[in-house]
Amino acid sequence: MELIERMLNGDKRACARLISIVENNAKESEEVIRKIYKHTGNAHIIGITGPPGAGKSTLTDKLVKLLRKQDKTVGIIAVDPTSPYTGGAILGDRIRMNDHALDPGVFIRSMGTRGYLGGLAKATRNAMKILDAFGCDYIIIETVGVGQSEVDIVKAADTVVMVMVPGLGDDIQSIKAGIMEIGDIFAVNKSDLFGAQRTATEINMMLDLDQNMGRRPPVVMVTASKNENIDKLYHEIEKQYSYMKVEGILEERRKLNLKRELVELVEEELRKVVLRESDNNGEIENASNKLLNKETDPFTERDLLLKKII
Amino acid sequence: MSKPIRVLVAKPGLDGHDRGAKMIARALRDAGMEVIYTGLRQTPEQIVAAAIQEDVDVIGMSILSGAHNHLFPKIIKLLKEQNAEDILVIGGGVIPEDDIPALLEGGIAAIFTPGTPTTDTVKFIKENVK
Numbered sequence: 001m002e003l004i005e006r007m008l009n010g011d012k013r014a015c016a017r018l019i020s021i022v023e024n025n026a027k028e029s030e031e032v033i034r035k036i037y038k039h040t041g042n043a044h045i046i047g048i049t050g051p052p053g054a055g056k057s058t059l060t061d062k063l064v065k066l067l068r069k070q071d072k073t074v075g076i077i078a079v080d081p082t083s084p085y086t087g088g089a090i091l092g093d094r095i096r097m098n099d100h101a102l103d104p105g106v107f108i109r110s111m112g113t114r115g116y117l118g119g120l121a122k123a124t125r126n127a128m129k130i131l132d133a134f135g136c137d138y139i140i141i142e143t144v145g146v147g148q149s150e151v152d153i154v155k156a157a158d159t160v161v162m163v164m165v166p167g168l169g170d171d172i173q174s175i176k177a178g179i180m181e182i183g184d185i186f187a188v189n190k191s192d193l194f195g196a197q198r199t200a201t202e203i204n205m206m207l208d209l210d211q212n213m214g215r216r217p218p219v220v221m222v223t224a225s226k227n228e229n230i231d232k233l234y235h236e237i238e239k240q241y242s243y244m245k246v247e248g249i250l251e252e253r254r255k256l257n258l259k260r261e262l263v264e265l266v267e268e269e270l271r272k273v274v275l276r277e278s279d280n281n282g283e284i285e286n287a288s289n290k291l292l293n294k295e296t297d298p299f300t301e302r303d304l305l306l307k308k309i310i
Numbered sequence: 311m312s313k314p315i316r317v318l319v320a321k322p323g324l325d326g327h328d329r330g331a332k333m334i335a336r337a338l339r340d341a342g343m344e345v346i347y348t349g350l351r352q353t354p355e356q357i358v359a360a361a362i363q364e365d366v367d368v369i370g371m372s373i374l375s376g377a378h379n380h381l382f383p384k385i386i387k388l389l390k391e392q393n394a395e396d397i398l399v400i401g402g403g404v405i406p407e408d409d410i411p412a413l414l415e416g417g418i419a420a421i422f423t424p425g426t427p428t429t430d431t432v433k434f435i436k437e438n439v440k
């Protein structure tokens with residue numbers, strides 16, 4: 001594929017086209033990933049997650065600025081929700097990152113979730129692979145604003161930065177159950193606002209209570225809009241990364257994530273095959289009728305359907 | 311999976327507000343498109359760079375400053391330099407009737423002046439994106 005050659009040689013347009021392919025075209029996407037996979041695995045993947053409006057995009061912008069000062073190249077995938085009603089989306093994360101639009105060492109891509117619920121889009125992982133093969137030293141993934149259960153980022157990133165803000169109040173408790181666990185590092189953003197110190201204290205207390213953690217996540221207070229303490233956050237990101245590398249945890253984590261990805265792929269394909277086969281012959285329809293008339297039970301029918309195919 | 315049309319909406323120039331740009335962004339979203347909204351004060355260079363990274367089908371620009379005779383041709387020229395002239399460029403805002411023919415001649419696909427219903431813009435995009 002000519003696009004792949006061009007992308008590997010640093011052509012941004014080709015890179016952008018390939019990302020569109022993995023978003024839009026399942027068959028071609030497979031072909032692309034097969035060809036580029038061996039070029040992946042070199043980037044440090046940082047996930048930026050947290051509640052809506054916490055300052056994820058602003059923080060990403062400032063992190064990129066810092067990484068660029070050190071001549072590191074950066075790819076960014078910023079995910080925003082797609083409307084379930086119209087299939088449309090307004091992808092607005094880029095507004096905060098316009099300073100980097102012309103920087104040859106930065107590639108920014110906005111992505112709609114397109115019905116995917118885990119805080120990322122279905123194509124995010126493959127788009128990451130493209131940016132990785134493209135040669136980005138760092139890839140930053142900004143998730144949608146998370147509430148309770150959008151934790152897919154943990155399956156995709158090496159380092160998850162959880163962005164919190166003062167004024168969440170009791171929400172910290174409610175968020176805790178779902179998503180606090182996935183943060184490797186906590187950034188309390190908007191430290192210029194009242195209550196930031198208290199938020200940091202609360203998070204620290206919560207983290208101290210949690211016993212069965214590997215490395216105790218650090219809490220950093222930052223003010224992204226004023227570019228304050230971003231260097232401290234960066235320092236913690238690097239510390240966490242080298243800790244994981246030295247302890248062999250990085251490899252373990254990546255392997256676990258690859259395993260999950262593979263299992264998902266198998267499940268997806270299996271589901272397709274099973275449904276296609278049995279749908280074609282009207283078997284699901286027939287079985288449903290039998291179930292309605294209590295001539296059978298769901299588990300017997302499941303086993304029958306599976307037996308025919310596998 | 312059907313591919314949604316991707317549109318970059320920008321409001322270049324140094325003047326005022328982006329009400330018009332936001333309104334069209336919402337209308338396009340409600341019509342099922344993915345709108346990359348880049349906000350105020352973008353230079354033509356930034357707009358084209360973003361359009362390429364985002365691999366959009368359409369660039370929509372709202373211009374109020376009277377700089378349309380400079381900004382639109384600049385965008386077209388930059389797109390050509392990047393071999394990206396397949397991206398459709400449309401414009402809206404306060405643009406005198408007399409200036410429109412030359413802009414269309416220069417490669418702008420359509421100009422929507424104030425008062426045009428957003429449904430016209432949606433329809434135009436749907437009909438003209440391959």
Ligand SMILES: Nc1nc2c(ncn2[C@@H]2O[C@H](COP(=O)(O)OP(=O)(O)OP(=O)(O)O)[C@@H](O)[C@H]2O)c(=O)[nH]1
Nearest residue numbers: 052053054055056057058145189190191223224225
């Ligand atoms: N006071 C204060 N405001 C900030 C800070 N960082 C960001 N903001 C503001 O918070 C608002 C949201 O910032 P974004 O960066 O768009 O937040 P986000 O988390 O990316 O938002 P979504 O992607 O919509 O979930 C903007 O108005 C920012 O200017 C900060 O450190 N202090």
Ligand SMILES: [Mg+2]
Nearest residue numbers: 056057093142
């Ligand atoms: Mg954002």
